[in-house]
Amino acid sequence: MGVKNLWDILESCKKTLPLHHLQNKRVCIDLSCWMVQLQNVSKSPFCMKEKVYLKGLFHRLRALIALNCSLIFVTDGSIPAIKLATYRRRLNLGSEQVTHNERNLQKVTSLRRNMGSEFSCMVKEAKVLGMALGIPCLDGIEEAEAQCALLNSESLCDGCFTLDSDIFLFGARTVYRDICLGDGGYVICYEMADVEKQLGYGRNSLITLALLLGSDYSQGVYGLGPESACQIVKSVGDNVVLQKIASEGLSFVLKKKGSKKQGTLSKCNNKENSLDQEMNVNGSEYNLLRDDQLLQVINAYLKPKCHLADSDAVHRTLAQYPFQRAKLQQICSQFFEWPAEKTDEYILPKIAERNLRRFCNLRSTSSNLGLKLPLHELSSTERFKEEIVMRFHGRR
Numbered sequence: 045m046g047v048k049n050l051w052d053i054l055e056s057c058k059k060t061l062p063l064h065h066l067q068n069k070r071v072c073i074d075l076s077c078w079m080v081q082l083q084n085v086s087k088s089p090f091c092m093k094e095k096v097y098l099k100g101l102f103h104r105l106r107a108l109i110a111l112n113c114s115l116i117f118v119t120d121g122s123i124p125a126i127k128l129a130t131y132r133r134r135l136n137l138g139s140e141q142v143t144h145n146e147r148n149l150q151k152v153t154s155l156r157r158n159m160g161s162e163f164s165c166m167v168k169e170a171k172v173l174g175m176a177l178g179i180p181c182l183d184g185i186e187e188a189e190a191q192c193a194l195l196n197s198e199s200l201c202d203g204c205f206t207l208d209s210d211i212f213l214f215g216a217r218t219v220y221r222d223i224c225l226g227d228g229g230y231v232i233c234y235e236m237a238d239v240e241k242q243l244g245y246g247r248n249s250l251i252t253l254a255l256l257l258g259s260d261y262s263q264g265v266y267g268l269g270p271e272s273a274c275q276i277v278k279s280v281g282d283n284v285v286l287q288k289i290a291s292e293g294l295s296f297v298l299k300k301k302g303s304k305k306q307g308t309l310s311k312c313n314n315k316e317n318s319l320d321q322e323m324n325v326n327g328s329e330y331n332l333l334r335d336d337q338l339l340q341v342i343n344a345y346l347k348p349k350c351h352l353a354d355s356d357a358v359h360r361t362l363a364q365y366p367f368q369r370a371k372l373q374q375i376c377s378q379f380f381e382w383p384a385e386k387t388d389e390y391i392l393p394k395i396a397e398r399n400l401r402r403f404c405n406l407r408s409t410s411s412n413l414g415l416k417l418p419l420h421e422l423s424s425t426e427r428f429k430e431e432i433v434m435r436f437h438g439r440r
Contacts, residue, residue: 051221107394
């Protein structure tokens with residue numbers, strides 16, 4: 045889910061871009077989000093049996109391969125301790141148990157996911173399909189969107205595909221929320237630079253909105269809607285808002301919303317932001333987190349558990365992996381009952397299109413560097429790399 049109402053808040057920054065915008069880009073994919081999206085389109089027993097969700101993934105991937113996208117799957121690891129209350133609430137566990145855990149976050153450890161569940165098996169199938177197409181997978185330590193954000197913020201990828209809005213809070217700069225294939229295909233894109241420029245929200249402001257409105261890590265302030273939350277955050281400023289929360293907690297929020305009478309919060313005419321009655325600022329009715337809990341939520345966004353940019357796991361993922369034609373034929377035969385010829389008809393033209401784009405890129409690069417290689421040598425990537433080394437270092 046991410047942060048409540050955040051996609052609506054960022055609506056003015058949404059850009060619909062043609063599919064070829066992704067040409068030659070390095071893109072990481074929050075795989076669980078894609079699988080949820082594809083599963084929701086095909087939830088019937090027939091569609092599940094026919095693995096329509098996996099066919100949908102295959103067609104997305106071959107479209108991106110044709111554009112010479114360098115793709116990386118990223119999967120979720122353990123469920124963060126701070127998210128367990130939300131996770132259990134979604135599983136409809138008793139509210140008393142959930143509330144108890146929320147008040148004792150520091151005593152809870154992360155929880156390993158059920159790798160034998162139906163959804164986990166779907167993700168495994170997607171990873172197998174991806175590897176046959178030459179797409180590596182980075183298994184996250186905890187949140188996949190946090191790992192995607194790290195890759196993006198470290199310039200190891202140009203953008204991230206996810207449905208979880210909290211990816212911005214983890215530090216992502218370019219986010220693709222959706223993709224549409226076919227004639228007039230497009231992607232829905234959000235740039236953090238636009239959010240900062242047009243709305244005035246930096247990463248700290250978005251984390252504060254999560255504390256006020258609710259997210260996977262906290263329930264938010266009772267009775268406070270997005271309009272009021274945005275006004276409050278803007279009035280404080282991105283540079284100091286987290287320091288203010290660290291020093292004052294969330295009580296300053298209620299004071300800003302309150303009447304002149306200190307300690308109360310007056311009713312608001314806006315239905316979205318209305319409160320049932322006036323209450324004491326320090327009362328539990330607002331569902332305010334303690335100061336130590338606030339810091340836990342803030343740190344969960346600022347310092348998520350991820351593979352670092354210079355880690356072996358990331359280095360392995362960034363290596364180039366080959367397209368395995370025979371393996372793909374085997375997988376499509378097993379999952380879709382396709383003959384090898386049908387698989388080839390779907391994928392080989394896309395591979396050829398990708399190779400043509402790569403060839404054009406090499407030609408353009410060699411021309412810009414003043415290299416004049418014969419076409420038969422230019423088509424060899426290794427030969428081209430050798431010439432680049434000689435150009436700049438005088439040796440091979």
